Amino acid sequence: xxxxxxxxxxxxxxxxxxxxxxxxxxxxxxxxxxxxxxxxxxxxxxxxxxxxxxxxxxxxxxxxxxxxxxxxxxxxxxxxxxxxxxxxxxxxxxxxxxxxxxxxxxxxxxxxxxxxxxxxxxxxxxxxxxxxxxxxxxxxxxxxxxxxxxxxxxxxxxxxxxxxxxxxx
Amino acid sequence: xxxxxxxxxxxxxxxxxxxxxxxxxxxxxxxxxxxxxxxxxxxxxxxxxxxxxxxxxxxxxxxxxxxxxxxxxxxxxxxxxxxxxxxxxxxxxxxxxxxxxxxxxxxxxxxxxxxxxxxxxxxxxxxxxxx
Numbered sequence: 001x002x003x004x005x006x007x008x009x010x011x012x013x014x015x016x017x018x019x020x021x022x023x024x025x026x027x028x029x030x031x032x033x034x035x036x037x038x039x040x041x042x043x044x045x046x047x048x049x050x051x052x053x054x055x056x057x058x059x060x061x062x063x064x065x066x067x068x069x070x071x072x073x074x075x076x077x078x079x080x081x082x083x084x085x086x087x088x089x090x091x092x093x094x095x096x097x098x099x100x101x102x103x104x105x106x107x108x109x110x111x112x113x114x115x116x117x118x119x120x121x122x123x124x125x126x127x128x129x130x131x132x133x134x135x136x137x138x139x140x141x142x143x144x145x146x147x148x149x150x151x152x153x154x155x156x157x158x159x160x161x162x163x164x165x166x167x168x169x
Numbered sequence: 170x171x172x173x174x175x176x177x178x179x180x181x182x183x184x185x186x187x188x189x190x191x192x193x194x195x196x197x198x199x200x201x202x203x204x205x206x207x208x209x210x211x212x213x214x215x216x217x218x219x220x221x222x223x224x225x226x227x228x229x230x231x232x233x234x235x236x237x238x239x240x241x242x243x244x245x246x247x248x249x250x251x252x253x254x255x256x257x258x259x260x261x262x263x264x265x266x267x268x269x270x271x272x273x274x275x276x277x278x279x280x281x282x283x284x285x286x287x288x289x290x291x292x293x294x295x296x297x298x299x300x
Binding site: 013015019039043045047052057058060061089 | 227228231232234235237238240241242250252266267268290291293294297300
């Protein structure tokens, strides 16, 4: 069982309150400073992000059981908040504008149809592609944006998308 | 489709639960304990539920972000700070659902390199990696 301390006893609403703030955490006599990305409600681990001079980021996880104090240093910064919000979310590597996405969608749709795969579109722009009624492809239409409960079709379509992307590089 | 189907995506199927129906998730299982009923509170049940669903929403959001941060760590070199000022580095593999153990590869310790190892969360103070 994980150790119970003041920090681990706080509830999810309190942990959520710290998100996007810059804090100083003391854990086992060591100090850690950074912007809070999240706190794991299961282990109370705090994840801090630091922006380094060379443009890279360092991510630090502090184990909930070791946390002694958490002190807010900065209530929040819109720029940092934006960056943190999109960190680790799927498809965040490239930003696509609507025209770009439209092109990608049409190009993929043509390719799938060429491979005799029935595909329709649904939803608002940027639209989701729907394959044979059992698989959906969300923007930006990469293999990881496929959703389906049929693993055979999922695998097949992912391979096709992969091939399509490789060919158009 | 003219080309042969590639092999299906390997799927890990959870074993069936004790009642033979579910796939490993206890229908009454809750990791977050329900707050005990406080008799005679002036608050209506609706207010109570609001608070609970708010908490649950927060919990889900926080957990999702944490899981994604773990996913981003897979395969990367991570530096672990242990007790007594000991630092070790390794390639992160996985954690279990409670985040009680960290499965790592190529663990570089002061006495050599371990191909695979399990670090207990109680031994770890913090971990860090670069993006």
